[in-house]
Amino acid sequence: MSRELWYTVGVIAALLLLVAMFAVKKIRPFEARADQRITYKTVAGDDLELYAFFAQDMDGPAPALLLLHGGAWQFGTPAQMFPQCEFFAQRGLHCFALQYRISGNALPDVRGAIEDTRDAFDYLCTHARDLRLDPSRVYVGGGSAGGHLAAALGAGIPDESAARPAGLILYNPMIDLAPDMPDHHLVSDYWEEVSPLHHVDANTPPALVLLGDRDPEVSVATAERFCAAMAAVGAHCEVEVYAGQGHGFFNYNAEDTTYFDATNERVLEFLRGK
DSSP states (O other): OOHHHHHHHHHHHHHHHHHIIIIITOOOOOOOOOSEEEEEEEETTEEEEEEEEOOOSOSSOEEEEEEEOOSTTTSOOGGGGHHHHHHHHTTTOEEEEEOOOOOTTSOOOHHHHHHHHHHHHHHHHHTHHHHTEEEEEEEEEEETHHHHHHHHHHTTSSOTTSOOOSOEEEESOOOOOSTTSTTGGGSTTTHHHHOGGGTOOTTOOOEEEEEETTOSSSOHHHHHHHHHHHHHTTOOEEEEEETTOOTTTTSOOTTOOHHHHHHHHHHHHHHHTO
16 A cells, blocks of 8 residues: 555544544533643744643642643644643642644654654743742653653653653553554654654653553553563553543543543542652
8 A cells, every 4th residue: 555545544544533532422622721821932933832720729839741632643732631631730730731733634743743742841841930830740641642742752752861751641642653553654754763662761751551442543452562661671651441442532521521530530640659
């Protein structure tokens, strides 16, 4: 199959996933609004922003969680993570939903999105005092493609000497981009540069992977391989599997918040242990 045909198939698959996540599950618009919009960088005249949800009534600097939306690096919006951010801010975490470069219908430049993730993380650490956050407790997470970007940051892509987050929260993340993986066609020219599973090292921070056992994009076996690679270098990794759930199961669903609530509570449990 030609690369162009693979790309077309990939775009269709991404659109179908978005339909499944936001139409079939009847996810309703969430009413949360960010406390502040912060420009963390400007690219080609376009501002990229952090949508901040601040924890209230804190005695000192609070831990922070940077969250990245999914959408095959092509689609999506930071608002997808607003529900999680509001939840965590109400429980003592500053939370930031990240706007990163997406490609629309064009082939994604995943390396640009990785760069944006790094720059946003560095911005939070550099401005920790102004934002009332603890720079030693900045966690990074995301769903699907956003989970990939979080994992890439944790694995030191592209600079293994750069600072790492305190921990990773990975919702059905695209952590293995090898040739036999579902999204390989989107990064086929440079997949080894950007595949987190192939870059984990002893400095990769503790990770929590949350996924359903009916996910067509990220299998339980893939998550277990990732954790095995982490264990092999002495890093900590946990996998939480949700029976009968598919891709995007963790998103806010106004008609049934079972898995939204369950994953959020599991994340809090993980972070409290760090």
